[in-house]
Amino acid sequence: MVKKVITGNGASANGARLAKPKVIAAYPITPQTSIIEKLALMVSNGELDAKFIKVESEHSAMAACIAAQNTGVRTYTASSSHGLALMHELLMWASGARLPIVMTDVNRAMGPPWSIWADQQDTIAQRDTGWIQFYVASNQEALDTIILAYKVAETVNLPAMSIEDAFILSHTMESVDIPEQETVDSFLPPYEPKFRLKVGEPMGFGSLVMPEGYMEFRYKISEAMDEARNVIRTVGKEFGETFGRKYGLVEEYKTDDAEVVLVIAGSVASTAMEVVDMMRDEGKKAGVLRIRSFRPFPYEEIRKVAKQAGLIGVFDRSYTGGFGGAIGTEVKGALYNSDASLPVKNYIAGLGGRDITPKVLRKIFEDMFESLNGGVKKEVEWVGLRDGSGRW
Amino acid sequence: MVKLTIPEEEYMLPGHVACQGCGATIAMRYLLKALGGKTIVSIPACCWAVIPGVYPSRTLEVPLLYTAFETTGASISGIRAALDMMGDTETTVVGFAGDGGTADIGLQSLSGAVERGENVIYVMYDNEAYMNTGIQRSSSTPAGAWTTTTPGGSKKEWKKRPKKSVIEIMIAHDIQYAATLTVSYPEDFIKKVKRAMEIKGPKFLQVLSPCPTGWKSDPAKAVELARLAVQSRVFPLYEFDHGKYKISMKPKQVPVREYLKPQGRFRHLTDEEIETIQMHTDEQWEILLAKEKFTNELYK
Numbered sequence: 076m077v078k079k080v081i082t083g084n085g086a087s088a089n090g091a092r093l094a095k096p097k098v099i100a101a102y103p104i105t106p107q108t109s110i111i112e113k114l115a116l117m118v119s120n121g122e123l124d125a126k127f128i129k130v131e132s133e134h135s136a137m138a139a140c141i142a143a144q145n146t147g148v149r150t151y152t153a154s155s156s157h158g159l160a161l162m163h164e165l166l167m168w169a170s171g172a173r174l175p176i177v178m179t180d181v182n183r184a185m186g187p188p189w190s191i192w193a194d195q196q197d198t199i200a201q202r203d204t205g206w207i208q209f210y211v212a213s214n215q216e217a218l219d220t221i222i223l224a225y226k227v228a229e230t231v232n233l234p235a236m237s238i239e240d241a242f243i244l245s246h247t248m249e250s251v252d253i254p255e256q257e258t259v260d261s262f263l264p265p266y267e268p269k270f271r272l273k274v275g276e277p278m279g280f281g282s283l284v285m286p287e288g289y290m291e292f293r294y295k296i297s298e299a300m301d302e303a304r305n306v307i308r309t310v311g312k313e314f315g316e317t318f319g320r321k322y323g324l325v326e327e328y329k330t331d332d333a334e335v336v337l338v339i340a341g342s343v344a345s346t347a348m349e350v351v352d353m354m355r356d357e358g359k360k361a362g363v364l365r366i367r368s369f370r371p372f373p374y375e376e377i378r379k380v381a382k383q384a385g386l387i388g389v390f391d392r393s394y395t396g397g398f399g400g401a402i403g404t405e406v407k408g409a410l411y412n413s414d415a416s417l418p419v420k421n422y423i424a425g426l427g428g429r430d431i432t433p434k435v436l437r438k439i440f441e442d443m444f445e446s447l448n449g450g451v452k453k454e455v456e457w458v459g460l461r462d463g464s465g466r467w
Numbered sequence: 468m469v470k471l472t473i474p475e476e477e478y479m480l481p482g483h484v485a486c487q488g489c490g491a492t493i494a495m496r497y498l499l500k501a502l503g504g505k506t507i508v509s510i511p512a513c514c515w516a517v518i519p520g521v522y523p524s525r526t527l528e529v530p531l532l533y534t535a536f537e538t539t540g541a542s543i544s545g546i547r548a549a550l551d552m553m554g555d556t557e558t559t560v561v562g563f564a565g566d567g568g569t570a571d572i573g574l575q576s577l578s579g580a581v582e583r584g585e586n587v588i589y590v591m592y593d594n595e596a597y598m599n600t601g602i603q604r605s606s607s608t609p610a611g612a613w614t615t616t617t618p619g620g621s622k623k624e625w626k627k628r629p630k631k632s633v634i635e636i637m638i639a640h641d642i643q644y645a646a647t648l649t650v651s652y653p654e655d656f657i658k659k660v661k662r663a664m665e666i667k668g669p670k671f672l673q674v675l676s677p678c679p680t681g682w683k684s685d686p687a688k689a690v691e692l693a694r695l696a697v698q699s700r701v702f703p704l705y706e707f708d709h710g711k712y713k714i715s716m717k718p719k720q721v722p723v724r725e726y727l728k729p730q731g732r733f734r735h736l737t738d739e740e741i742e743t744i745q746m747h748t749d750e751q752w753e754i755l756l757a758k759e760k761f762t763n764e765l766y767k
C-alpha cells in the first residue's frame with residue numbers, strides 16, 4: 076500500500092486503473108478532464124492495458140462502453156454535468172441492457188447560466204435511469220468506491236456511478252491510500268459475463284419486445300436494485316476486511332441520541348459533522364446521516380434514525396422545481412408508511428458552487444432546533460440566498 | 468460454365484417481418500453472404516431494428532447488438548475495441564444503419580469512428596427517408612420527392628434541396644475505402660464487401676435500397692427500380708479506394724424520367740422539374756467522371 080497526496084480526480088483515475096477496465100471511452104468536460112487525461116497517459120505508458128476510445132461526445136462514450144461491455148469486457152467512463160445530461164438516453168440503455176458499467180461523475184451545476192462548480196443537479200436528474208449512485212465524501216472514498224462499485228455492479232448486473240464534488244474533491248489534494256494491485260485483484264475477480272456477443276452464438280441483444288414481455292424486464296431491474304441494497308452492505312463489509320475501510324449505504328454520525336438529524340450527501344457532510352461536534356459542545360444533540368447510496372435508496376437506515384429523532388432536516392444541493400429537493404422528497408417518501416411521525420424540513424443550498432461554510436450549516440442546525448420546538452414554518456427553505464432578507 | 472460469385476451460405480433465416488419488395492432486406496442478405504459467419508452486426512433504430520423479428524425470435528445467424536438511433540459509429544467502435552482487447556482481430560464488425568441514422572442523427576458518431584480509424588465496416592442502407600416512422604424526409608431524400616413531412620400541399624412544398632452525399636463526406640475524411648452499391652447488381656455488391664474486408668481501418672458502403680412502401684412503387688419491381696437508378700446515373704455505382712475513384716459501370720444512359728415515373732413519390736413532378744433533375748444528374752455524373760480521371764492520373 077502506498078500513501079499519496081492526490082486530488083479526487085487522481086484518486087478516481089487510480090481507482091479505475093486498479094479495476095483494470097479493458098475499454099475506456101470518454102469525452103472531456105470540466106471538472107472531469109484530469110481523470111481522463113491521467114487514464115490516457117496510463118494507457119499510453121502501458122501502466123493500464125486498455126483501449127481508450129477518444130470519442131467525439133459523451134453520448135458516443137456511453138454507447139461505446141455499452142457495446143464493449145456487451146462484447147464481454149469491463150469498461151469505464153467519466154463525465155460531468157452537461158456531458159452526463161447528453162448521455163441520458165444511453166444511461167437508460169446501459170441499465171436496460173443490464174450492463175455493469177462503472178463511471179465517475181464529477182458533480183457540477185447545469186447551465187444556463189454556465190457554472191462549473193459543485194452542485195448535485197446533474198446526477199439527481201439521472202435518478203430514474205436505473206444506475207446505482209454513490210455519493211462520496213473524500214478522495215479516498217472516490218478511489219475505493221470505483222473498485223467497490225464494480226463488484227456490486229457485476230453482482231447485480233446494473234451500472235454504477237461514483238460521484239465526487241467538483242473542485243472541493245476533484246481538484247483538492249488529500250492523503251489517499253493506494254492499494255496494491257494484488258489486493259484489488261483478490262477482491263475484484265475478472266469480469267465474466269453470462270451472455271455476450273460471440274461468434275457462433277447468434278443472439279440478438281435489445282430486440283423489440285411486445286407489451287406482453289416488457290414489464291418483466293423492468294421488474295427484474297427493480298429486483299436487482301433491491302438486491303443491490305444488501306449487496307452494497309455485504310460488499311462494503313468485505314471491502315473493510317480487505318482494505319481496512321468499511322462502507323455501507325449511509326454513514327451515521329452521532330445519530331444514536333440525536334434530537335435533530337441532518338440528512339446530507341457529498342463532501343459537505345464532513346463539514347456538517349464538525350458542526351455537530353460544535354453543537355454538542357454546547358449541549359445540543361445534533362447528528363448527521365450521510366447518504367452514500369442514493370440509488371438504491373437507504374430507506375431502512377432512514378427509518379431507523381427517524382425512530383428516535385425529533386426532526387429531520389434534509390440538505391439538497393439541487394432542486395426539482397416543484398416540491399423541494401429530490402433527497403427531501405425521497406426521505407419523506409421513505410418515512411410515510413413507517414411508524415415515525417416526525418417533521419421533515421428541506422434545505423436547498425450550495426447550488427452552483429455557493430460555499431457551504433460551517434456558519435451556514437450551523438444556522439441550518441439552529442433552524443432545525445427552532446423548528447423542533449416551534450414547528451416547521453417553511454417546509455422547503457433556500458439557504459444562503461442573497462435576497463436582502465438577511466435571514467441567512 | 469457459369470462462374471458462381473454469390474456465396475451459397477445463408478445467414479438470414481426465413482420469417483423476417485419486412486414489407487414485400489424491401490430492398491434493405493436483400494441488402495442484408497447479400498452483405499452477410501459476403502461477410503460470412505465470423506461477423507458481429509450492430510443495428511440502430513430503423514426498419515432493420517424491427518425486421519429481424521420480435522423477442523425472442525431472430526432472423527440473423529450472426530450476433531446482433533441493437534443500439535440507439537444515433538450511435539452506430541460508436542457502437543461498432545466499442546465492439547471492435549473489446550474484441551481487440553480479447554485478442555480477436557479476425558471477426559468483422561459491421562454497423563448496418565438507415566439513411567436517417569447515418570446522414571442525419573448518426574452522422575457525428577460515424578464521423579468520429581471514421582476519423583479515429585476504427586477497423587469496422589459501416590453500411591448505410593439508403594431508402595431515402597425515415598421509413599420506420601412512416602416515410603418522413605431525411606437529408607438523403609432526393610429533391611422533388613414526396614414524403615409525409617414534405618407533403619406538397621397547396622404550397623407545393625416537396626423536398627427542395629438535393630440529397631446529401633454521405634459517401635463524399637466519408638471521402639473528405641480521407642477514408643481508405645468507400646463505395647456505392649445496390650441490390651440489383653449482386654456480383655458488384657459482393658465484390659465490394661469482400662474488398663472492404665481486405666482493408667484494415669474504417670470502410671463505408673452506401674447501398675441504395677428501394678422501399679416500395681415509401682417510394683410508392685410496385686414491390687415486384689424493387690430490383691428493377693434500383694437498376695434504373697444506376698442506369699439513369701441518379702445513383703452511380705463507384706468505389707473510392709485509397710484515393711482513387713473508380714466508376715464500377717458506365718451503362719448506356721437511361722433518362723431520369725424512366726426512373727422517376729414508376730415511383731408515386733415523384734408523381735407530381737412537372738416536365739420542367741424533371742428536366743432540372745436531369746440537368747443536376749448529368750452535372751453530377753460529369754463531376755464524378757472528372758474525379759475518376761483526376762485521381763487516377765494523380766495516383767498512377
Ligand SMILES: Cc1ncc(C[n+]2csc(CCOP(=O)(O)OP(=O)(O)O)c2C)c(N)n1
Pocket residue numbers: 512513514515536537564565566567568569594595596597598599600605
Ligand atoms: C433519438 C431518437 N429519435 C427518434 C427516433 C425515432 N426513429 C426511429 S427509426 C427512425 C427513422 C429511421 O430512418 P432511417 O435511419 O432512414 O431508417 P429506415 O427506418 O428508413 O430503415 C426514427 C426517426 C429514435 N428511435 N431515437
Ligand SMILES: [Mg+2]
Pocket residue numbers: 565566567592593594595596597598605
Ligand atoms: Mg431510411
